[in-house]
Amino acid sequence: MRNILIPTDFSENAMNAVSYALELFKYEKCNFYLMHAYQDAIYQETIDVTRDNLHDVTTQVAQRSAEQLELILKEINDISPNPQHTYITVSSNNILIDESDKIVDEKNIDLIVMGTKGKSNDKKITFGSQTLQVLKYVKCPVLAIPENQTYSQPKHVLFPTNYLIPYKRRELKLFCDMIAPYRSVVDVVYISKSSKLSIRQEDNQRFMKEALCKNEVNFKTIDSKDVVTAIEAYVANHPIDMLVMVNTRESFLESFLYPSRVDQLSLKLNVPFFAMQNIKRDA
Incomplete structure (x- = not known):
């Protein structure tokens, strides 16, 4: 059984990575962990966040995160129903790197799949900041999917x-x-x-x-x-x-x-x- 972690920020790039992973592993039995770490979103939610309303804002962001993960599950079942695939959603008040590390260790994750960029989608860079952090710091292989990547078999x-x-x-x-x-x-x-x-x-x-x-x-x-x-x-x-x-010492990727x-x-x-x-x- 393959264990695959797919972090998402609910962007088109993130959903594209989901679609690619479903196709690539369509012949394998897989557990897909669909994860949204929303701690950063709490503090970006509004400039008016205070200690008095922090709990309410956190509750709202958490609820929205869980709802959006459920929408992804529905979309997956619509576009790619596969009896060999099991989906587990993870909505966490944490930062991406820490939550990824936690799930990788606890669930013995084989692979992380994510877009090369997220919502920001800066055309001037190769990797978005979140993807770059995962590539550099999370101890797990990563498959990064470029924006608008149409699935084709890796021949x-x-x-x-x-x-x-x-x-x-x-x-x-x-x-x-x-x-x-x-x-x-x-x-x-x-x-x-x-x-x-x-x-x-x-x-x-x-x-x-x-x-x-x-x-x-x-x-x-x-x-x-x-x-x-x-x-x-x-x-x-x-x-x-x-x-x-x-990505290791003395490798080409390390210098990148x-x-x-x-x-x-x-x-x-x-x-x-x-x-x-x-x-x-x-x-």
Whole structure:
């Protein structure tokens, strides 16, 4: 049974992520946790919030949150009834990061699915602030869905790597199982000025070959020092349906997600983005 957390702010982007997840996992038995953390909304509700009326405002926001989650459930049952899927709604007076961490730990969540942006939908950025926080701080793989993304089966997946990190078996298995029903082809691309691998890199590459055995995997090398440009060019020149990266020390994704690089990020995602966190979890 797959456990999937879908945070929502009730935006079109968030609902689009829900729709994508339902299609992607339509062949699997899944528990979907539809979660809205509304603490920030309480203080954004009105400039007139005081200690005297805080309880009343909180009650109103909580009620609205629960009602909107029920509307999402109704929409899901209308557009994608699936006897293999179970839905649990979570409405919480908490902030997104803390509530996500709590549910991930308590429910042994396999994957978080959310939009790359929420209600703000700023066209100048790749990730909205909430999605960026989840990618950086929540210890769970994340599948981020771009706005207006129309579902298509992940037939061709790009997995750039520097082979410097020992991948976690659980996370590679999740990735493999997620795309296996679609007979996906995975392009594992090593981006470097040197094609020679160290012993450490060779060992990590060998582990990837074993872990991704359910899929057709092409191991390639691109001669480049500019990782972002190389990935953008590859996505532009190949029919890529999903981009996969790993967020950990010494990885490509780490340099994209930290503040020194976020404002300069030129990678404009127009395909679903799967970020493995490479952290220790129960097997």
